[in-house]
Amino acid sequence: MNTSSQLPNATRRAPVIEVDGVRYIPASTVRETYGFSHTALWRVEKRPEFPTAVIFNGKRYYSEPAILEWARSQIAKSMSARVTAKAA
Numbered sequence: 001m002n003t004s005s006q007l008p009n010a011t012r013r014a015p016v017i018e019v020d021g022v023r024y025i026p027a028s029t030v031r032e033t034y035g036f037s038h039t040a041l042w043r044v045e046k047r048p049e050f051p052t053a054v055i056f057n058g059k060r061y062y063s064e065p066a067i068l069e070w071a072r073s074q075i076a077k078s079m080s081a082r083v084t085a086k087a088a
Helices: 027-034 038-045 063-086
Strands: 017-019 022-026 055-056 059-062
Touching: 022 027, 022 063, 027 038, 027 059, 059 063
Parallel strands: none
Antiparallel strands: 017 022, 022 059, 055 059
């Protein structure tokens, strides 16, 4: 039985952490936001252009500005590829 202080596992999330004005978001939020499975996030982490995770209390977090910049670069690559394909 759940009490008000205990949430089901599906609704428990690691908190967003702010350090020196920079927000760090947990890996679970990155997975949910960008549709990555655990394995897909693990694979994309190995790419040099993907932001490096930092560990807080044993959990992986990512700099929110770095993740947003990475997402923008992915959109730009996608748009560039579409323009190139249409020109061919």
